[in-house]
Amino acid sequence: MNALNLETVGLSSDRSKLVILDQTLLPNEIKYLELDDSEAIYEAIKKLRVRGAPAIGVAAAYGIYVLMRKHAGADKKDFASLFRKEKEYLNSARPTAVNLSWALRRMEGVMDDNISFMSIPELIDKLGTEADEIMREDISLSRSIGEHGFSLLHHGDGILTHCNAGTLATAKYGTALAPVYIALEHGWNDLHVYCDETRPLLQGARLSAFEMQTAGVDTTLICDNMASITMKRGRIDIVFVGADRVAANGDFANKIGTSGVAILAKYYGIPFYCLAPSSTIDMSIRSGEDIPIEERDPDEVTEMWYKHRMAPDGVKVFNPAFDVTDHSLVTGIITEKGIAYPPFDKAFERMGIV
Numbered sequence: 001m002n003a004l005n006l007e008t009v010g011l012s013s014d015r016s017k018l019v020i021l022d023q024t025l026l027p028n029e030i031k032y033l034e035l036d037d038s039e040a041i042y043e044a045i046k047k048l049r050v051r052g053a054p055a056i057g058v059a060a061a062y063g064i065y066v067l068m069r070k071h072a073g074a075d076k077k078d079f080a081s082l083f084r085k086e087k088e089y090l091n092s093a094r095p096t097a098v099n100l101s102w103a104l105r106r107m108e109g110v111m112d113d114n115i116s117f118m119s120i121p122e123l124i125d126k127l128g129t130e131a132d133e134i135m136r137e138d139i140s141l142s143r144s145i146g147e148h149g150f151s152l153l154h155h156g157d158g159i160l161t162h163c164n165a166g167t168l169a170t171a172k173y174g175t176a177l178a179p180v181y182i183a184l185e186h187g188w189n190d191l192h193v194y195c196d197e198t199r200p201l202l203q204g205a206r207l208s209a210f211e212m213q214t215a216g217v218d219t220t221l222i223c224d225n226m227a228s229i230t231m232k233r234g235r236i237d238i239v240f241v242g243a244d245r246v247a248a249n250g251d252f253a254n255k256i257g258t259s260g261v262a263i264l265a266k267y268y269g270i271p272f273y274c275l276a277p278s279s280t281i282d283m284s285i286r287s288g289e290d291i292p293i294e295e296r297d298p299d300e301v302t303e304m305w306y307k308h309r310m311a312p313d314g315v316k317v318f319n320p321a322f323d324v325t326d327h328s329l330v331t332g333i334i335t336e337k338g339i340a341y342p343p344f345d346k347a348f349e350r351m352g353i354v
């Protein structure tokens, strides 16, 4: 079994249901869910059954397509207002990953551009084609990100990653882990990947370590608080992480703990790269100050994964799901268009990212 062959998100063969790999069960169980109602799709995104910014975008695109198929009997006016209602609901599932609103806006654009002259069945087909295209693009963008990232690697490198920005977080390949898959294709078997466990939801332990191990990569799991000693002992040559939203100045939000890794990397003089498709760059946001940060249920910190509650009843818990890494700590931002170096706003402009 190789996790790279697992489809993270897609459609059922009759195209009537969104199919997702339930990532909350990994690595112990591989189970697919077939979803075709708003609440179930919202819940799957909210509860991280499907997660990772690009995968959330693809799931939202297929999700709204599946939902609109069920409104095939509506007249045009109702169809448009039902679309907006479903869109707003799905969009509210998670606030930080910009790919969710990006994908839904792109689907809305298809509806707005075609509704005046297409029949509802034609429009539904068109929405399905757009969702397929978002998925195809995600695979090809992720490959390109992987190739650019691969160009920075040397034989024997130790790579530290945080959370999971691998194949499970995208339609295929991932962002931060895509360079490792490309290296494997080139026959490189001497990279070492260190996965931060990533408290509290353990995406590093449950997903990245699983992905890398099943792909045959030399994989070491560390708790988040072990990154410093691992760097100090010279085991890390480069840090690769993903992003949920990149601001115009290069500040970026990613899984909680990422900014701490960046600070450590700076201290130890280790290059630190953020890897993300250009759809994750939100040029409407000037700096990380303006990125909305999701806060999640306290139980994720006090109880989840433990046999018994591990904190006193009633203790206050602060559980932000993301943090913002300051652009001054970032060596480069790797997109499908190439590697952006500081100043990032100018580099994004040159790359045609608007």
Ligand code: MRU
Pocket: 048, 051, 052, 053, 054, 097, 162, 163, 164, 165, 166, 169, 170, 174, 175, 176, 203, 241, 242, 243, 244, 254, 255, 256, 321
């Ligand atoms: O809460 P999650 O698991 O959705 O957070 C995921 C991350 O922070 C990823 O690093 C990010 O979405 C990039 S995935 C290519």
